[in-house]
Amino acid sequence: MSRADQPPHGDGPATGRRERARLRREEIILIAAGMFAERGYRGTSLADVAARAGISEPGLLHHFGNKAGLLLAVIERRDLDSEAFAMELLGMEPADRLRALPEFARRNRHRTELAKLFTVLVAESLEPDAPGHGHFVARYRAMRAIVADTIRSAQRAGLTRAGLDPEAKAAEIIATLDGLQTQWLLDPEAVDIVAAVEAYARTLERDLTGS
Amino acid sequence: MSRADQPPHGDGPATGRRERARLRREEIILIAAGMFAERGYRGTSLADVAARAGISEPGLLHHFGNKAGLLLAVIERRDLDSEAFAMELLGMEPADRLRALPEFARRNRHRTELAKLFTVLVAESLEPDAPGHGHFVARYRAMRAIVADTIRSAQRAGLTRAGLDPEAKAAEIIATLDGLQTQWLLDPEAVDIVAAVEAYARTLERDLTGS
DNA sequence: CCTACCGATCGGTAGG
DNA sequence: CCTACCGATCGGTAGG
Structure with missing residues (x-):
């Protein structure tokens, strides 16, 4: 087959079409992420996502293949944010990283959806x-x-x-931050996530330095 | 109404029928709990539960009213275990309670299903x-x-x-135990829950005593 | 990306 | 009038 050939009209419009498709995909991913965060992967139907995105179900599946494909696209997208976070943290001096935790909690406070998405999807992926x-x-x-x-x-x-x-302490630190997040998501009136993470950062500082 | 009267034939059969119904209910609750733990509440259909229990869907709904009723029955049942745990813990001297944590982790290790049920249902209840x-x-x-x-x-x-x-530390302790449990459920080969909880109990002892 | 559909399964209810 | 169900099917929706 002549698969290696460029399409005869591969100048402006073709790229523009691909770019448009990419933007549409991105838009759908954000919509799906919001719905997965609220109702979970299992609790969200393709029809729900399609309706919100203003697309037909077959049109949705054109972009992602099947429902699991949509989930993986959402997870990958969410990972871009996490990677940005990791890079930011690794760019600091080790001594400063601890002090950055409450700042990230403060930031996440206004992005409840991202935290919820993560908690819900992990539980559905055991x-x-x-x-x-x-x-x-x-x-x-x-x-x-x-x-x-x-x-x-x-x-x-x-x-x-x-x-x-180091390995045991790493698991413990991640566990505590995850667990506090879950308690906050479940009952934001009873759990102040910023104060909780600030208190934990102090616990951790004593623990790490041994003071 | 003469509601306080005993039925005229209130000897063996009547009580036996109620008792049989109670036992059947209990049996179904345990089956549903196992399925909710694996596939979540949303991922489990009444038909799945009914089939496994060897009952029709209407028969199932006769016992629990609707799907949410089944969930609440499962949660209440699971709480009886938690209460037993709490009573056991509260029966100890405060100084011994910390040392009991790894023992409970060791016990839970053989009841993965209970831990999974809890993690999954909390995420579906945010x-x-x-x-x-x-x-x-x-x-x-x-x-x-x-x-x-x-x-x-x-x-x-x-x-x-x-x-x-005390309040902040309580949230932190529960968070850490929950979070370690989630990491273990997700990846039991990489996370040794008993060792992790033992290590955390030591962390906690230093933290609480301030040594 | 659409309309037009499929085999099956969803939670819940009918009469008996 | 009660209980503990049954076989059959309701109107809609699941992923594809």
């Missing part, structure tokens, strides 16, 4: 055959590795006490 | 209009209150340092 399972397993392993590396470099710099297991 | 929302809000408030009370009494006994906010 089973090995869930569409997002492999992704979240890899994501948590990477998160633990990054935090453990930070702890190790802080130990080498003498900022953190040596008798502390 | 929205205020979710059927289990009110229940989980109340449950977390009660849990925080119990842990905070334990901390306060340990402070009065001089076992725990005074400069520590």
Whole structure:
């Protein structure tokens, strides 16, 4: 087949069409993310997403193949935000990273939807055959590795006490932040997420320095 | 009305029929709990539960009214276990309660299903209009209150340092245990829940005593 | 990306 | 008049 050939009209309009499709995709992903956050992946139908996006169900499936494809697109999109966060954190001195936690909590406070999306999708991905399972397993392993590396470099710099297991502490830190987030999402009137993370940052500072 | 009267044939058969119904209900609740744990509330159909229980859907609904009624029955049943746990913990001296945490993790290790059920249902109950929302809000408030009370009494006994906010610490402790559980459920090969909780109990002991 | 559909399954209810 | 269900089917919706 002549698959390697460029289409004869591959100048302006073709690129514009692809660009338009990409923007439409992006738009649908944001709509789907909002609905997954509120009702979960299982609680959201393709028809719901299509209606909100002003598209037919077959049109929706043209972009994402099937419902799991839409989920993976949402997860990947959400990961771009997380990566930006990780890069920002890794750009700081290890000693400053701890102090940055409440700032991120403060930022997330106004993006409830992102936090909710994450909590809901992880719970729907616990089973090995869930569409997002492999992704979240890899994501948590990477998160633990990054935090453990930070702890190790802080130990080498003498900022953190040596008798502390970096891997175990990394799991514990991520667990606490996740758990506080869940309590806040469930009951925002009873749990002040910024104050809770600030208090935990102080706990953690004492714990890490051993003071 | 003569509602206070016993039925004229209120010897064996009548009581036996009610008792049989109660046992059938209990049996169905356990089946539904297992399915909710694996596929979530939204991912489980009444037809799935009915088929596994060897009952028709109308038969199922006769017992629970509607799907949300089944969920609430599962949650209440799960709470009986939690209450037993709480009573066991509250029966100990405050100083021993911390040491009991790894033992409970060890016990839960063989009851993955219960842990999974809890994680999945909480995530499906974040929205205020979710059927289990009110229940989980109340449950977390009660849990925080119990842990905070334990901390306060340990402070009065001089076992725990005074400069520590009992409510904030309670939220933090529950958050860490929940979060570790989620990481373990997602990736049991990478996260050893017993070791993680043991390590956290040590962290917590240093934190509480201020040593 | 559309209209026009499919096999099946959804939560819930009818009469008996 | 009660209980504990049954087989059949309701109007709509699921993913594709």
